[in-house]
Amino acid sequence: MTIWRIVLKSLRQHALSTAVTSISIALAGGLLMAVWSVKEQAQATFTQVDAGFDAVLGARSSKLQLVLNAVFHLEASPANIAWADVLDIQKHPGVELAVPIAMGDNYRGYRIVGTTMEMFTKSEYAPGKRFVVEPPGRMFDPNLREAIVGSFAARKLGLTYGSKFRPYHGLNFNEDEQHEDEYVVVGVLEPSNTPADKVIWIPLAGVQNMSGHSAETATDVSAVLVKLRSVMAGPSLEQLYNKRGNRLTFAWPMGATMAELFNKISWFDRVLALVAVLVAVVAAGSVLASIYNSMNERRRQIAILRALGARRSTIAWTVVLEAIAIATIGSLISYVLYGVILTSAGAVIRAQTGVVLDPLAWHPVLVCAPLGLIGLSAVAGLVPAWKAYQTDVAANLVPTD
């Protein structure tokens, strides 16, 4: 109790340096936790999101490009595939569901995806979860120029039930390339926290027959999302399309394809770990510098405490505990910073990919980073503590000011 009383008084006595040092710890902790959490959550989410499908069939290209394009609605489509290929895979005995999608247009930067009703009636974007249209909306009529809009896109574009819009050609927004066709929003999807939230869905024929699109490719699609009857069908289809054929690519399994991406950038993990360690060391160094620089003015107080009977070890402990207290205050503030950074980063990631990060999601870094910083600060506190331990009592009992 006495030690803590001395520590608290000292923190109050050096309020400015306590505040500045705590904030530097908070910045380090918040940054560490946020960067690590964003990385971990992004990796976990990108390798788990599959929109309820097992594979993607598309034109010959890399598996990664196909998955990014067809599932995450990122990247451009490598090329189109013929309708006959869609029919072929739909008839394959190992395939439970094959839903074609066609892309090539946008509305103010939000991708328009043409598809069939099966995307909403037969597929589940997560186990037991299907896309649901918010009241009073309904699914589009495949024969009409109707659209249903993902929740995020609807909010950003201000599209609601009954809104009308004219798509723009291409995947990137160019004001000069607006199509003549006018679509009516007949529904807004409930949030699914998947990339589908940032997409405008229209009937497949709508994209294929959009004014200005080539009539020769009117039956082509960009890709086919495939759900297998059993995982056993995967290797044979991969063999069929990837090994024996040379026109198409069968991206299976999707999670492994995305994991491959993160494996390719695993060096980034190591750089991140190194930066994290450096940030933590610098923050702990600020604790050391802050306390060490105040040791001269503390000498007399230390000498008085010693004259009153305080042991050398007690004095040293108060300094270490002060370092721990500063780091603890900083760590508590770091959670606020973590929340702010993750919410901001989450908003950007969601806007770009539709993937939602959860600031409240548990990850060991949320405990390890603050504890690590507190531990490092305690170690840093040993240096001024040693100086305090060695303070000459007799020489410092007389005021020097």
Place this chain on the structure above:
Amino acid sequence: MPLLEISGLRKSFVSPDGAKHTVIDVPEFSLADKAQVALSGESGLGKTTFLNLIAGILKPDTGTIRLAGQEVSSLGESARDRLRATTLGYIFQTFNLLPAFTCLENVLLGMSFGPGADHAHAEALLKRVGLGDRLRHYPRQLSTGQQQRVAVARALANRPKLVLADEPTGNLDHANSRAALKLIRDACAENGAALLLVSHDREVLGQFETVLDLATINRATKPAEATV
């Protein structure tokens, strides 16, 4: 048996030029239980060093200091800290109150290194020295005389057997000096503590029945040498 017995005590310091200067050389000194003794001596005669040796803040080069049955000079550092916290009270010329702590906290802090904080006793002591209405005041909010009284209360907080007072009235005016001295002597008597006070002030020394000249008991007292 005396409360304090000193025999063959020597303490030297090495000056920056490497020369060794003996500051304390006391062959014999003793203080009876509950006695009140003043040591006279001009500045620079090693009065503070002598008190610091008794308090165990400094370790002698040779000699023995026996305080309340304990051989101070042979104790380890922790044991000397413990002795200071339980057996000794120390009143400094500059009071040495901790500025971040209130009057009450300054007294309680002295207790906490010894037998433990006793709020009632601390408050009673501060009331005794006339600061019952200043318990939550910080030292900067007190006059010099009031700060001295807090220092007296702190020195007596652990019911010490011996109170060492180093020029305790050196920073006080004449009126406050007399009052402070009376308070120290009365408070020590009431608490059954012996008092060893050092001063060069004739007015202060005149208040004591027993006054010893440091120059007599300390064979090393050559003012030019004793600069510590």
